[in-house]
Amino acid sequence: TQLLEQSPQFLSIQEGENLTVYCNSSSVFSSLQWYRQEPGEGPVLLVTVVTGGEVKKLKRLTFQFGDARKDSSLHITAAQPGDTGLYLCAGGGWSDYKLSFGAGTTVTVRA
Amino acid sequence: GAVVSQHPSRVICKSGTSVKIECRSLDFQATTMFWYRQFPKQSLMLMATSNEGSKATYEQGVEKDKFLINHASLTLSTLTVTSAHPEDSSFYICSALLAGGRDQETQYFGPGTRLLVL
Numbered sequence: 001t002q003l004l005e006q007s008p009q010f011l012s013i014q015e016g017e018n019l020t021v022y023c024n025s026s027s028v029f030s031s032l033q034w035y036r037q038e039p040g041e042g043p044v045l046l047v048t049v050v051t052g053g054e055v056k057k058l059k060r061l062t063f064q065f066g067d068a069r070k071d072s073s074l075h076i077t078a079a080q081p082g083d084t085g086l087y088l089c090a091g092g093g094w095s096d097y098k099l100s101f102g103a104g105t106t107v108t109v110r111a
Numbered sequence: 112g113a114v115v116s117q118h119p120s121r122v123i124c125k126s127g128t129s130v131k132i133e134c135r136s137l138d139f140q141a142t143t144m145f146w147y148r149q150f151p152k153q154s155l156m157l158m159a160t161s162n163e164g165s166k167a168t169y170e171q172g173v174e175k176d177k178f179l180i181n182h183a184s185l186t187l188s189t190l191t192v193t194s195a196h197p198e199d200s201s202f203y204i205c206s207a208l209l210a211g212g213r214d215q216e217t218q219y220f221g222p223g224t225r226l227l228v229l
Contacts, residue, residue: 033217042117042204042220043155088154092216097143097208099218101154 003027004091006102014110016078021105023089024071031092032065032072033099036085043088046074079109114138115207117221124195125229131191132224134205140185141207145218146178149202161188195228202226 004025013019023032031050035043047056049065049072056063060083062075076083086106090099114137124130134144142163147155159169159180167180177199179191188207192199202225206218 031216035220040202040223040225042115042206042222045113045217045219048217090218096160097210097216097218098145098157098160103154106152 003100004089004102006087006089006105008105009103010106010108012108012110013079015080019076019079019107021074021087021089021107022071023073023102025091025100026070027091027100028069029091029100030069030094032069033090033092034063034072034074035088035090037088037104038085076107079107081109081111083107084109113209113217113219115205115219115221117205117224119224120222121225121227123227123229126196127194129191129193130195130226131189132203132205132226134188134190134207134221136186136207136219139207139209141188141209142185143208143210144182144188145206145208146180146188146190147204147206149204149223151202155204158190163188192226195226197228200226200228 007022033048034046037043047063052069053067054065060077064073086104088104089102116135118133144161146158158173159167161167161180161182163182169175182188204223206220
């Protein structure tokens with residue numbers, strides 16, 4: 001059973017459209033991290049959010065951490081084919097630095 | 112900064128042999144590293160936590176005698192898959208913990224090692 005539920009599992013959109021990926025849990029996390037992984041490679045860190053209610057913007061990507069520190073979202077504006085990949089959210093533990101990963105959302109942006 | 116490397120990137124071995132995978136933090140020191148396993152189209156599954164200078168701690172269901180972990184220095188952890196069998200074929204990924212301020216308790220991942228056991 002995944003501690004973090006990601007939705008949707010798959011997302012296919014046209015270049016220029018917007019998309020949102022959700023990450024939800026009944027557990028409270030010390031931090032929430034988002035990674036993007038391409039086939040045959042390791043996950044690459046996109047952002048770490050640590051404060052409930054925090055919003056971080058990185059160019060076309062907007063990340064939000066829920067007030068209760070149980071959920072997060074990733075919003076991409078004007079998606080590009082280069083945004084294609086597996087997006088993983090991961091919740092940080094309070095004392096052992098372990099990460100609990102969601103199942104991932106596979107995003108495909110068609111040119 | 113925060114670059115983690117793995118070697119080899121791909122390895123093919125015969126059933127019954129042992130395979131060693133190295134994980135290095137190239138530009139920072141990491142007292143804690145993690146080893147994950149990932150099956151096709153699935154998320155990462157934590158196998159064990161590697162602690163510099165002490166024994167690794169394994170997740171439930173992971174055989175410590177099967178997956179030997181050594182973290183002999185602040186920049187290197189190794190995972191040895193002993194007596195490998197075809198069911199051990201998988202994508203193995205390590206991460207290194209960059210600790211500092213609260214915002215820096217972040218895991219940085221290596222590029223992964225594809226293991227195929229024939």
